[in-house]
Structure formats: structure tokens, C-alpha cells
Amino acid sequence: MVLPSDKNQILYLYSIAVTEGFSVMAVELCAAQIISPYYGNNLAVWTTVLGITLIALATGYFSGGKFAQKNIQQTTLGWLLLLAAMLIVSIPLVANNLISLLDSLSWQTGWTLLSLLVIFPSLFILGTIPPILIHFLSISNKESGKTSGKVFTISTIGNIFAAFLL
Numbered sequence: 308m309v310l311p312s313d314k315n316q317i318l319y320l321y322s323i324a325v326t327e328g329f330s331v332m333a334v335e336l337c338a339a340q341i342i343s344p345y346y347g348n349n350l351a352v353w354t355t356v357l358g359i360t361l362i363a364l365a366t367g368y369f370s371g372g373k374f375a376q377k378n379i380q381q382t383t384l385g386w387l388l389l390l391a392a393m394l395i396v397s398i399p400l401v402a403n404n405l406i407s408l409l410d411s412l413s414w415q416t417g418w419t420l421l422s423l424l425v426i427f428p429s430l431f432i433l434g435t436i437p438p439i440l441i442h443f444l445s446i447s448n449k450e451s452g453k454t455s456g457k458v459f460t461i462s463t464i465g466n467i468f469a470a471f472l473l
Contacts (some may be wrong), residue, residue, distance in 0.1 A: 316381075319441050323384055324458050327436045329466025334433075335360050336473050340427045343400045346418040359422040360430055367434015374435055375377055375442035384439060387432055394429035401425055439461055 339348070339356045346352050402425045407419040440458050445451040 317444065320381075320444055321457070322435065323388065323459040324440055325465040325468075326388065327433050328462035329469040330391060330395065330465075331360070331364065331430060331433050331462075332445050332466040333468035333473060334398070334426060334429055336470070338398060338402075338422065341425070342397060342418055342421055345406055345421075346414055351415065352418050355419050355422050356361075356426065359426050363430035364429045364434040367431040367436075368438055369433070371435030372437035376438045379439065381443055384436060384443075387436055389437075391432040391436075393430050394432065398425050398429070434453075 335356060339353060342352055342356065402421060405421055405424055409420055412420070437458050441451060441455050444458065445454045
């Protein structure tokens with residue numbers, strides 16, 4: 308929990324929310340571009356990428372909420388971001404190696420498995436971050452709704468920056 312007087316700490320935690328949001332959108336957009344040369348850039352591929360993204364985030368949010376209830380330190384957020392970054396950086400390499408393994412499968416099964424194996428891990432980790440941020444930023448249960456709204460708004464602003472920048 309962060310005391311309201313610690314402005315630098317609050318700013319730091321909200322900057323993590325922006326980074327998380329930006330990263331989610333970047334993974335989503337870039338993964339679709341990595342998949343498209345092999346399976347096309349069609350509605351079915353995009354639907355799969357969006358669906359896997361939402362599943363990963365939902366399970367990440369749920370897990371992050373449970374994880375936040377444990378006695379964790381704020382440094383955990385840095386480690387989660389580092390793990391997510393390492394997974395994101397590995398996406399092109401993993402995707403290229405998986406393509407040859409999935410080549411014998413039907414197109415729909417191939418792009419679904421590729422999306423699941425390439426996108427899910429990093430987005431799951433990124434999904435754990437907002438509930439942990441909310442935990443650290445909430446002074447009391449009465450403020451958790453307001454804090455949740457701020458964290459998800461700031462994260463969405465990161466999504467928007469990534470969408471237009473990329």
C-alpha cells in the first residue's frame with residue numbers, strides 16, 4: 308500500500324500501468340503481423356488473436372488478484388515486467404520455430420495454436436499487473452473502485468498510444 312503523500316511512488320506505479328497497457332497492445336498488433344505471412348491477414352486470424360488476448364488478460368487479472376492477496380513487495384511488479392519483456396522479445400523466435408511444427412495441421416488449428424503459444428504467456432503475465440497495482444494503490448476498500456478505474460484508464464491510455472504509434 309502506498310501512502311498518498313508519496314507522489315513519486317504513486318507516479319511510478321501509474322507509469323507501470325501505462326507500460327503494461329502499451330505492451331498489451333504492442334503484443335497484440337505485432338503478433339498478428341507475425342502470424343499473417345503464414346496464415347493471412349483475415350478476420351478469422353484477427354478474431355483468434357483478439358480472443359487469445361482476452362483469455363490471457365482475463366486469466367491474468369484473476370491470477371493477479373489472487374497473487375495480490377499474498378504478502379508481496381512492489382519489486383514484484385518490476386520482475387513481472389521483466390518476465391513479460393523477455394517473453395515478448397522471444398515471440399518472433401518462438402513463432403518462427405513453431406511454424407514448421409504446426410505446418411502439418413489445418414490452417415485454423417495452426418493459427419490458433421500459434422496464437423495461444425506465442426501470445427498467451429506474455430499477455431497472461433501483463434494481465435497480472437493491474438490487480439497488483441490496484442492492491443498497492445488502494446489505501447482502503449472504500450477507495451478500491453476509484454483506484455481500479457484510474458489504473459484501467461491509464462492502462463487503456465497506454466493501449467491507445469501503442470495503437471497509434473505502432
